[in-house]
Amino acid sequence: MAAQISPSILSCDFAHLADEVARIRNADWLHVDVMDNHFVPNLTLGLPVVESLRAAAETPLDLHLMIEDPDRWAPAYVEAGAGSVTFHVEAATAPVRLARELRHQGARAGMALRPATPVEPYEDLLGELDMLLIMTVEPGFGGQKFLDLCLPKIRRARQLIDRHGLDLWLQVDGGVSAETIERCAEAGADMFVAGSAVFGADDPAAMVDRLRGQAERATGRTAQA
Numbered sequence: 001m002a003a004q005i006s007p008s009i010l011s012c013d014f015a016h017l018a019d020e021v022a023r024i025r026n027a028d029w030l031h032v033d034v035m036d037n038h039f040v041p042n043l044t045l046g047l048p049v050v051e052s053l054r055a056a057a058e059t060p061l062d063l064h065l066m067i068e069d070p071d072r073w074a075p076a077y078v079e080a081g082a083g084s085v086t087f088h089v090e091a092a093t094a095p096v097r098l099a100r101e102l103r104h105q106g107a108r109a110g111m112a113l114r115p116a117t118p119v120e121p122y123e124d125l126l127g128e129l130d131m132l133l134i135m136t137v138e139p140g141f142g143g144q145k146f147l148d149l150c151l152p153k154i155r156r157a158r159q160l161i162d163r164h165g166l167d168l169w170l171q172v173d174g175g176v177s178a179e180t181i182e183r184c185a186e187a188g189a190d191m192f193v194a195g196s197a198v199f200g201a202d203d204p205a206a207m208v209d210r211l212r213g214q215a216e217r218a219t220g221r222t223a224q225a
């Protein structure tokens, strides 16, 4: 599968959100970070903004829920128009039930791991998911430094996915840039979130293409694959 780029709107000018996302029509997804000031020490946006964004942009929405009690709140984000909804396993009470519910609603189901959360305990759950998100910073803020200590976990996750023959996207989020994306791709990631690297660039669309090209060259994959 070709590498996919999901720019995080956390680095946008929120007063001009529609204009900002119109600058990156070549993105594969739009990554939307929902924070509740409980699971992480920051507060961003919720359902009304997601609904408006859905109406304003054609690119599918990749929701990253950094919230407590995703079992209760995540399904509403599918109703709001998300194509993919990722919850944190550290916050979920019943991750299998939640993943099945999200899929039943017609969305892709994703599960996220904080940097200190190991992947091995969740090996048997992976078949319930469409995406595994390995955080490469502590969730909560954009513009943080990439944590190289997460690379071995990306490699181990890729081995588990391949061993079980799963059709599961492996996403990385946090500090992903032209300097770090190749390391992630070589470790086995195929879906890349980038916030400050994209929206901090002079030409955000050119940066999306550049990142995708770097990732694809690093894995030896092509856009046609």
Ligand code: DX5
Pocket (backbone or CB within 6 Å): 008, 009, 010, 011, 031, 033, 064, 137, 138, 139, 140, 141, 142, 143, 144, 173, 174, 175, 176, 193, 194, 195, 196, 197
């Ligand atoms: C952090 C968010 C990220 C963030 C990434 O908690 O989940 O999606 O926006 O921003 P950068 O790419 O700047 O690290």
Ligand code: ZN
Pocket (backbone or CB within 6 Å): 008, 031, 032, 033, 064, 173, 193
């Ligand atoms: Zn995110």
